[in-house]
């Protein structure tokens with residue numbers, strides 16, 4: 548139990564340092580398989596028992612498991628490491644921190660929801676971040692999505708329609724086009740699909756956004772309408788979705804399907820403000836309330 552608590556604390560620290568930041572470098576000597584691309588944003592840090600998972604906005608997950616020894620360390624850039632560099636298994640650099648994994652007993656990467664692994668799914672769609680992508684073909688793919696009840700949020704992340712849109716840009720382009728994230732994709736007009744995809748392409752090629760309109764801004768005021776930005780888990784891969792309920796009202800459904808609201812206080816929050824941290828702190832409070840004596 549003591550080790551599990553230590554993993555929780557490590558996760559809280561990693562969240563504060565990494566979440567919402569772009570990956571500037573990723574090096575993983577001890578890990579084969581898919582790698583998060585430089586430039587993608589770290590979206591979540593999750594814990595299960597003695598396991599820590601770091602999730603990027605393109606759905607790549609780095610899973611690390613620890614026994615009694617081994618952990619993630621955080622260093623400021625230029626700070627001296629407390630262990631030799633050649634023992635580092637994974638190094639993740641963001642603008643102001645370097646996270647280093649030492650002594651994990653297992654490390655692997657995978658995609659949270661990888662359509663290419665799905666038995667009935669086909670090939671990846673055109674990569675929207677390419678200059679020469681055929682936008683009208685992408686629009687066709689979006690308009691003819693087989694699940695007529697799918698939300699626009701799910702369709703934008705389905706890599707068979709178009710590939711390359713990560714969760715950050717999904718949230719941002721839906722806000723920019725004032726479309727409700729749970730809008731039924733089949734209700735969108737061709738011009739609306741085209742506008743979303745062109746904006747996605749433009750954003751991906753420019754590799755903005757430096758300043759987010761909704762992503763990571765839960766509880767803060769919308770720049771357009773002043774309402775408070777909300778966040779929830781949504782969809783097949785249960786990704787974190789940010790939106791403004793005040794102005795993203797295009798094609799708003801009568802009932803919001805498959806929503807897992809994350810409790811976001813409107814009162815000031817100290818320390819780690821990420822919603823995942825709220826969930827964690829609630830869990831910790833519950834554990835304390837249950838009289839678990841192994842906390843220290």
Ligand SMILES: [Zn+2]
Pocket residue numbers: 769770771772773774791792793794795
């Ligand atoms: Zn708004």
